[in-house]
Amino acid sequence: MTETKKDLLYEGKAKKVYATTKPDQLIQEFKDSLTAFNAQKKGSFKGKGTVNLKITTCIFNYLAKMGVNSHYLKTIDDQNILVEKLNMIPLEVVVRNFAAGSMSTRLGITEGTLLSKPIVEFYLKKDELGDPLITDDHVVMLKVATVAEIDHLKSCALKINIALKKMFSDIGIDLIDFKIEFGKNKKGEIVLADEISPDSCRLWDKATGEKLDKDRFRRDLGKVEESYHLVCDKILKVWGKH
Ligand SMILES: Nc1ncnc2c1ncn2[C@@H]1O[C@H](COP(=O)(O)OP(=O)(O)OP(=O)(O)O)[C@@H](O)[C@H]1O
Ligand SMILES: [Mg+2]
Structure with missing residues (x-):
């Protein structure tokens, strides 16, 4: 790998984040672990x-073509x-x-x-509070985003x-629902970040409702691994070459 991992900056539930030799670039490593209910339930599959990396990058590539910028720069390897x-x-x-x-x-x-019509909701990322649903006024009061930024986040979402x-x-x-995260780059622009995968979307088979x-x-329905692979195979087959 030409990009070198430096310090581990953060280890989350699904990813590790490393510094690189460049101050404005990070390496995001996708882990095999799976958690739910604020990490009270834990699992994993090899x-x-x-799978999540491939789905995320396929989606970020397509979004870039649709005029939505994300943090994604390039794939280093499978993880x-x-x-x-x-x-x-x-x-x-x-x-x-x-x-x-x-x-x-x-x-x-x-x-x-x-x-x-589609609905946009904001949840405050604060594990100790269990990521509560908050209103636009709360977002402004907490100085998490301005009114103009809220409008931008909603239209982008x-x-x-x-x-x-x-x-x-x-x-x-x-696509039943999904969760996304945004951040600001050094120019102050709001950019789509993190991941978009079966961890962060609800996806139901149109024909069977599965x-x-x-x-x-989360609900112990079985076939977790098979379902993630199915989504990955299908999305790459149709959208992987776009
Ligand atoms: N481009 C980026 N720059 C900086 N941090 C990022 C970027 N993209 C994602 N992150 C953050 O990196 C972390 C990814 O780790 P992971 O998704 O495993 O976290 P998590 O366990 O879900 O915890 P968290 O509650 O922090 O999201 C998250 O905190 C996410 O907000
Ligand atoms: Mg996360």
């Missing part, structure tokens, strides 16, 4: 990191990518097309109900949603 170092905005930005998960529980809407819905629809999968994402692990 090759999971590679490592080079990314632009960002000052992360401590929000999980969630886009929902269908009700599922916490939205269904909170609002009493049956899982799988189509929403009349909705643009990403349109692109992702198309990518998944073309491979026979409904879940093909991390809910298989």
Whole structure:
């Protein structure tokens, strides 16, 4: 590898982040571990990191063509990518097309109900609080983002949603919802970061309704590994050469 890993800056649940010889570049290593419920439930399968890396980079490449910039710079190997170092905005930005998960529980809407329009939600990234859902006013009050930045995050998230819905629809999968993260680069631009994978999306087979994402692990549905591989194979086959 031409890019050298320097200090381990952060070890998260799904990835390790390393410094490189360049101050504004990082190496993100995708791990084989799988966690849920704020890391109370732990698992793993061999090759999971590679599968998520391949799905993420395939999506980031397509988004770049659709005019959405991400932190992705290049693939180093099966488990490592080079990314632009960002000052992360401590929000999980969630886009929902269908009700599922916490939205269904909170609002009493049956899982799988189509929403009349896509919804964007913000969750504060704070493990000790369990990443609470917060309002736009909370975001501003906490100085996490300005009103103008909130507008930008929402429009960017909705643009990403349109692109992702198309990518998944073309491979026979409904995009139920997904979580993304953003950061700011040294020019102050807001850039899409982290990953987009079955860890961070709800993906349901259009024909059978079968879940093909991390809910298989969260809910002990079995075939976790098979489902991640299926999504990877399908997305690369259709979108890998775009
Ligand atoms: N381009 C980037 N620059 C700096 N940090 C990044 C970048 N992209 C992602 N990150 C951060 O790197 C970490 C990736 O690790 P991982 O996803 O495993 O974390 P995690 O266990 O989910 O914990 P966290 O609650 O911090 O997300 C996350 O904290 C993420 O916000
Ligand atoms: Mg994470």
